[in-house]
Amino acid sequence: MRRVSIGWLAAGAALALFLHPLGAQEVSKRKGFEIAITSPVSGDFVFGRTEIIAEVKAAEPTLVEKVEFYVDDKLVFIDKEPPYSCFYDFGSEPRSYVLKAKAYHREGVTVTATSITRKVILNYQVSVNRVVLFATAQDSDRHFVLDLKKADFRLEEDDKPQEILDFYLEQRPVVLCLLLDSSGSMQGRMDKVHLAADKFVESLAAEDQALVIDFDEKVFLLQDFTRDVKLLKEAIDSTVAEGGTALYDALYAAFRKLKDFKGRKAIVILSDGEDTNSKFSYQRVLEAAKTNEVLIYSIGLGISILDVSSHSVLKELAEETGGRSFFPGKAEELEGVYQQIAEELRSQYYLTYSPTNEDWNGKWRKIRLSAQRSKDVEIRTRKGYYAVRRSLAPSP
């Protein structure tokens, strides 16, 4: 076979012509002159009309000539007076925007700050102008109240009354994720955890589906969604306590597993301590909780109100989503806690409303649902939603 000569390679032309010196680099700090975008910061997501704020530091502030604001390289505003800010309408699709603020010093120096917002996809049912809520009503003795009528509820969005459209006691099955902390600190309590969680899955309705996630510093799916109680119990009973705690990673994984399901979704998470190993931050998980329509039931085993961080994390996640938090002191109490959760899942109302505010600007809207007449009835539902109308692809 004839070999191909590659002698022509030696004929390479000089390359110096291609390599010009780099242009002046954009820096955020130069000779005591400094700029930073303080809002939104990199990683934030933005919707609708949003203020962009830049903070400029200079030895002599009066020598700051101006600050130019750019969105995706387009100049959108020039501010000549502190505080340096501008408003920009980012629309209803939270994609990645490259924000730049460039400050000019009267002596000719410029500094530039960049902030890159994040693309985020919301995953809840705000389509066809309807907001969907799942609500739980309990009296002062913590009994579930199941005979309320539509008229018994008062619904407000951003303090404005809303009309409830669909309303009924939810009978449809639930899809849930059972998250079990098997970190080292759970040693000696796993038998009771197994027993309590086993009874919980036994109490699920025949049409309910569940999965089992086991987490220490790693997060493992031991059983994917199934209606088979035997399989769920096998997975639960196999968990062994060792390692650290990646609570947030486990929660985020559960959101991911639930994203493709419609209807009522819940996470039941048992943990006995602070997150020590997660790669996800709490803020990220809280954001996921707010952008996904999932009820969170958190069980903080042995966590007292004095464990400020762990207690508040589990409480806040539950409250934001319309779920509930429990803090049993002993493993023996777990069985009762799980049974309360099971009962609550069979005692919820489904309701929808069409918001009077039709400006779908992507902003967070507060929801308040309360009992119309009786002050003794406590109503729980999620705390709000982002006003994006489109039915979007699921996330995270």
Add this chain to the structure above:
Amino acid sequence: MRKSPLYRKVALVLLVALLTPPPLFAVKALEARNIAFKLQSEAMKLYKEGSYRRAVELLRQVTNLSLNSFLAYFYLGLSLSADRQYVEALEPLKIALELEPGHIQAHIALGDVYLKLGDASEARAEYLRALSAQDSYAPAHDGLGRVYEAQGDDDRAIQEYQKALQINVAYPDAYANLGELYLRRGRLDDAIALFLKAIQVKPDFALGYSRLGIAYSREGMVNQAIAAISHGKEIAPQDPLPYLSLGQIFLEAGDLDRAESEIEAALARDPAEAEGWLLRARLLMARQDLNGALKTLADALASELRDPAGRRTLEKAQESYQTTATRIASLTSAIAAAPDKPEPFLELAALLSDAGALEKAVEPARRAAELSPDPSTRLQLAYYLLKAQQSAEAATLLKELAASGSATALLNLGVAQASLGQDDAAAVTYRKYLENHPKDPLPHLYLGNSLFRLGREKEARASYQSYLDLASGDEKTGKVRRLLQLLDKQGVTP
């Protein structure tokens, strides 16, 4: 040594996991950890070996088991992207970045996927995020270059490629991308220099050889082009790109049989390669088979093509070919309705010629000339004859037209004579034309070529120099300049 029952149990589960889809059965907690670790190691090995689909299969199992493993999600994203499953690659790469927010390579990989999907804004954001993590990272600048190129901002793209090369002078991708940009803009010398540099810094850079071959072929250096691409084939025998590059060169040279062989070899290596289908359609067009070309494009679009950019290219080609088919049908009807009018015949000839059906274009042009034997129509017939390489008949016609005073016919007569190997006669014809059109650059080039072939190198050199003095910079000037340098080396002076 006797293996423990636990070991055997784990090994058995692993074997089952390797052979089956993600487990629907309950996995014991300890088994889950062992299986995930083994599968992940095996999958990363497969990825590095280029077995992307198999890697994807295993990594899907891992990510269905181990829900916070950065490496599993990262490699799943990379493998899906390498397998052109760009939409599917988005999610694992995003999850990987949630797990390791500062991971520069994951930002680059996600940016690349967005760019493949045509979302330049998100791609740019990812490359900038990589730069905010490490401000002098060559792949991020290279990515930005590709973003700006996709947005039509070549100047900014060039700046970014140059930044990448300043940061890393041994970064072959940036040389190749900048070379590709120059190739597209007709700066062939610059493109060639960059491709050579890419190969120099990475001698096994198969893509560099293929692109170098294309650049050489555009320069008319066909032998060097074939040599370069053949070397690319030797380096990466399973890579379809060198075959496609050769197919394109042979197609453009009119060597349809060799083009077909290369195109089919490329498609055999990767049936999801859109460029292969496009070249197959172009080949059929060159063989005057419009229906075959349309069917090829329809088959391609119905197949498992995953590259959105490739799909768009094929859709565009299909639209263009369908327009041609519709127009041909309409002209055929017009001709049937009024067979004595020359215009529809000429229009049909132009359409067929533009579509690559050069021989078929001659017939309607001939019919038009029969219906309307005026100089303009006959000149058009001569043009289509020349394009279809029917040079003898073209020369006869052009001689008659030139005799009646047509300057265009005179110039084309020279071209026809040259293509018949009559360079002596062609040189005379060109000189005659240049007496009245001395500022027209191309005849100087053609004259130079004929003289060069006749061995009259001093005269050829003078003609080439006249061409260079008159022509604005284009692909041909680079080639002529190099030819002059060669003549200078050989001591040929005017």
